[in-house]
Amino acid sequence: MKLRSVPPAEYSFGYRKRPRSGNEINGLGQKEWSRARPVFHNTGRGGGRKKLDWAAMDIFFNLIAQPGPFFRVVRTLWQRRNYAGPVAPERKSLGDPMAAAAHLKAKAIEFGAGIAGVSELSDDALYENYRKPPYQYAISLGTPMNRREMEHVPHNRAAVEVMRTYGRASRAAIDLATYIRSKGWPAQAYADGEDILQIPMAINAGLGELGKHGSLISREFGSNFRLSSVLTDMPLHCDAPVDIGVDDLCLSCRRCTIDCPPDAILDEKQMVRGVEKWYVDFDKCVWYFTKTQGCGICIEVCPWSEPGRGLNLSAKLLAKRKLRTQRKIPGQDTGAQTSAGKK
Amino acid sequence: MKSFQERFYLHQPTVLKTLWRDVRMLAYILQVIYVWLVLGGRVRRAYLRCERAGKTWWIDDLDREDF
Numbered sequence: 001m002k003l004r005s006v007p008p009a010e011y012s013f014g015y016r017k018r019p020r021s022g023n024e025i026n027g028l029g030q031k032e033w034s035r036a037r038p039v040f041h042n043t044g045r046g047g048g049r050k051k052l053d054w055a056a057m058d059i060f061f062n063l064i065a066q067p068g069p070f071f072r073v074v075r076t077l078w079q080r081r082n083y084a085g086p087v088a089p090e091r092k093s094l095g096d097p098m099a100a101a102a103h104l105k106a107k108a109i110e111f112g113a114g115i116a117g118v119s120e121l122s123d124d125a126l127y128e129n130y131r132k133p134p135y136q137y138a139i140s141l142g143t144p145m146n147r148r149e150m151e152h153v154p155h156n157r158a159a160v161e162v163m164r165t166y167g168r169a170s171r172a173a174i175d176l177a178t179y180i181r182s183k184g185w186p187a188q189a190y191a192d193g194e195d196i197l198q199i200p201m202a203i204n205a206g207l208g209e210l211g212k213h214g215s216l217i218s219r220e221f222g223s224n225f226r227l228s229s230v231l232t233d234m235p236l237h238c239d240a241p242v243d244i245g246v247d248d249l250c251l252s253c254r255r256c257t258i259d260c261p262p263d264a265i266l267d268e269k270q271m272v273r274g275v276e277k278w279y280v281d282f283d284k285c286v287w288y289f290t291k292t293q294g295c296g297i298c299i300e301v302c303p304w305s306e307p308g309r310g311l312n313l314s315a316k317l318l319a320k321r322k323l324r325t326q327r328k329i330p331g332q333d334t335g336a337q338t339s340a341g342k343k
Numbered sequence: 344m345k346s347f348q349e350r351f352y353l354h355q356p357t358v359l360k361t362l363w364r365d366v367r368m369l370a371y372i373l374q375v376i377y378v379w380l381v382l383g384g385r386v387r388r389a390y391l392r393c394e395r396a397g398k399t400w401w402i403d404d405l406d407r408e409d410f
Binding site for chain 2: 011012013014015016017055056057059060062063064065070074077078080081083084085086087188194195
């Protein structure tokens with residue numbers, strides 16, 4: 001995808017007294033595992049929680065929002081009143097956990113999601129010092145964005161599409177949660193990162209893998225989708241994390257690294273709260289993210305996000321990996337085999 | 344201060360509880376819109392003025408307890 005005009009990474013807003021490093025809050029370099037800590041786009045307030053270090057930037061982000069994205073956020077906010085609700089007194093069976101999971105995933109697609117998966121709610125989806133929601137399973141939903149609109153990153157038209165998609169993702173989660181409650185099981189929709197972390201749940205549910213740009217990559221939509229989820233106690237068969245060959249490309253591809261205006265995307269995996277993974281420099285990214293009201297350059301220039309490419313790309317990368325593994329056969333000279341193979 | 348969930352989610356609603364919740368939530372959203380319009384308008388204009396003049400708008404002042 002060719003980028004349209006890209007504003008420079010220069011800012012007319014700033015902090016007199018800069019807050020604590022967001023990378024430090026995120027646990028960059030931390031060797032022991034711990035839950036994530038909220039940094040941004042999280043009111044962080046209420047329920048005994050502290051105000052966030054970057055709260056001023058977050059408020060500024062919201063205040064300079066253009067009308068298009070802002071009113072879509074307001075609409076989704078109004079939708080949130082339906083995230084929780086009454087549970088039907090009579091329990092109706094959807095079959096064994098495997099049949100129930102398959103049925104609910106199909107329902108999620110019917111309600112507007114593009115992909116869905118199930119996982120057990122684990123600690124890596126929770127924030128430090130936040131109460132664990134009283135549910136055992138998480139159904140992660142991925143709702144695709146309109147690529148034609150997203151080609152306008154990092155401008156307002158793309159920001160409108162992002163907020164529109166969040167509204168649709170929220171709607172799909174609400175409908176699914178309502179459906180599960182109608183079957184007699186407690187369920188609640190979550191369509192923001194305020195109380196739980198969507199990306200770890202989606203990875204655990206097999207929706208995709210973490211890419212170099214810090215977002216999820218799926219076979220079906222690349223990074224061009226938004227997440228929402230439903231937590232429930234209905235016994236469900238869990239999906240497993242997938243390997244679609246993301247690292248096989250990300251380790252050598254530098255498209256997002258090169259195209260990132262504030263140069264926030266790192267070429268190597270980093271140690272973050274005890275896990276080595278792809279990490280985006282928050283302290284560099286947040287300024288450009290705020291200035292452009294959501295940026296999105298990295299997810300749209302990603303080769304995985306080209307429509308219709310992901311499935312073939314995944315198949316090719318996995319096939320190449322298998323070939324590389326097969327070439328390492330004991331007793332055979334790999335170098336000679338390679339040069340002989342080129343004849 | 345209660346979280347958004349604690350303030351607005353109803354797990355065992357009655358008609359009256361739902362109605363009252365909707366009224367409170369509408370009031371909250373109207374407040375959000377008002378702040379975006381009025382304070383946001385002031386901030387947007389000041390920020391654009393700084394941008395045109397090549398100056399910096401300091402966002403520290405937004406870091407107040409009442410936000």
